[in-house]
Amino acid sequence: MATTPTKSKNPIPNRERIKMPRQHMPEQPPLVRAQQFTEVNLGYSAELAQQEALRCIECAKPTCTETCPVGVKVKEFVQLIVEGNFLGAAAKIREDNVLPAITGRVCPQEDHCEGGCLLKKKGESLGIGYLERFVADYEQQHFDTKNIVKAPPTGKKVAIVGSGPSGLTAAGDLVQKGHQVHVFEALHEVGGVLTYGIPEFRLPKKIIREQVDYMRAMGVEFETDVVVGRTVTIDELLEEEGYDAVFIGTGAGLPQFMGIPGEHLNGVYSANEFLTRINLMHAYEFPKYDEPMVDFRGKNVAVIGGGNTALDAIRSALRLGAGKAYVLYRRSEAEMPARIEEVKHAKQEGIEFQVLAAPIEFLSDGKGWLSGARCQKMELGEPDASGRRRPVPIAGSEYEVPLSVAVIAIGTSANPIVQSTTPGLNTNKRGYIQADETTQRTSRKGVFAGGDIVTGSATVILAMGAGRRAAKGIDEYLKSGQW
């Protein structure tokens, strides 16, 4: 949509704006929040939001938008906040991002919009994520979805496989172009990794439900309990159910284990299982909910890994009453892939970081239960394929940590269900689906793919970027009929 440049309503001269301090996000005190699953960040008030918005120096060439995987028009929505037009700001974000309340909470802004913010060179970047969250929450409270303007129907039907970030984004963009969109989800709740993977204290389920309800109001249909590849195949969707195109956004899926002795002991979990029990199945509310969790109150718990998933798992363990909660990471803190804010929050809550350490064996209590881990200290060597310095074991550095529960969060690999049941769908040697980087087209006519199932584990916002590109690719294909 074309936008006309308007004169800034910000009365403060730029040289003053760069001196203004960043407004802090109000948050629950660490020792209080470590006891419960309610959200850590409390959100800006309208006053704080407007105060923060005034800091934007309105760059002629905004790097924030350029570095955003979905291209949110940051400068423009921030100016609408300055003007007090919060619903206008929400609408502006929605032009590019259909899940603002979610990205406002879980996006690694430091790697994208805030990383490119010029204010960062002078001090602290603009709180773009916090502002996005404020606007999205304001919209939730003040916007009636009856006022959504629907595009005229094109008569084309698109199936979306998986209701995670890429699928939801593709669905939102496609329905806004007038296509009929039907989303299939394997689990009993919509949201994919947002629902089963990210804990309540970082992304409340209520927020996901509200964003999904908004999409329902836009006209998107959802069907849960359907494992595409098993319950129905891609070919059946195209040939028998009348879909004109399919988008596959099934996520990375399969958890990786370490292949070390003792991984089958009771008390050793994959992060996916640990988090699914807690988030999707509400094990933290046992016995009100039936899904159980091993009782480790007062005992030692460790997570192996240094990503957001690892921190989500260990912070959840703390909230379930772990006596000591450790992060075991084989590189140093500088190489940790987790968001800076999550590391900060975890430390505040009392999580102990043992970096440059990795378990080499899980130890048994003799009755089939985990009793500890034998670990090895590491030092950093030459950079590896990821560009990060490779951890090298230090000879003779072995030590033991007593543990009741260990959570393995070292990454995931491709879930093969869709690929193995869709003839002619090309994959790479690691099993991920091959897709064009611009259009997200696969080797099968009418079939598009994006998100972790194409790239391997990444972030919510990168998956959303793929969903956007796919929606554009699908729209072009549906209009032209050309493959």
Next chain:
Amino acid sequence: MFKIIHAQFIAPGIKRFILEAPRIARKQRPGQFVILRVNQTGERIPLTIERSDPEKGTVNLVVQSMGKTTHLLNSLETGDSILDVVGPLGKPSEIAKFGTVVVMGGGVGTAMAYPTAAALKRAGNRVITILGGRNKDLVLLEREMREVSDTVFVTTDDGSYADKGLVTDKLRQLIENGTRIDLVLAVGPIPMMRAVAEMTRKERIRTIVSLNPIMIDGTGMCGGCRVLIEGKSEFACVDGPEFDAHRVDFAVLVQRNSMYRDAEKRSMDDYKRELEAKKAAVKTEAETACVLEGK
């Protein structure tokens, strides 16, 4: 929501449900299973598909009351609904002409073995079926199994019906009599499958078992159902549920299935107490009504 078209006890504590689930009915193959969740606060549990009718869009489940969820499920009647049912999950059984196949069903495991036995018969195999149960009531699907088998043997632990003994006693007899066996399919309690595996390992008879570890999503996402297969982790939900019995580490399966025993007991105890409280409330209500009516 998945509607229960018909629900009936077929043995004490064992109920057959005919569910309206057209998508699952259309795709189900022998050896596959579903995962279901009874209600909003329920856990997800895997269950055997006994058979399906793609025309009518129904699937049959056979459920034995064990813990809270199965008790809750078996309290449902015709006309009730189950909140979530997803499937069919797992790899279908390998169906080919092997020659002579011995199908062994222990208790409710027979429901899982039945569709595979039927498919093996259709594929031209000679099917010898051995059914076992603790007592007469727990020998399931005998009539159905007779329809798809060349020979059927039945054993009961207590001798209350047919031959007293275990299914493995019958298998040993067959082996000792020199019956040529090309494949054994055993589905039942873990001790039974383990005993079968030990017996056929010595005889070098290919043996398939269907494993029942704890599961959540059933799509390979959580890894909770990992089983140790010749020292390697495999996921029962996507790599199984059927495995070569001689490669399975049954001890690890038993150990992992015991992981939530305390929580499961607590859920079951709470559930029983709830039921009793309800019963007591109904009784009090009835007594009050009697008093009011002056009886």
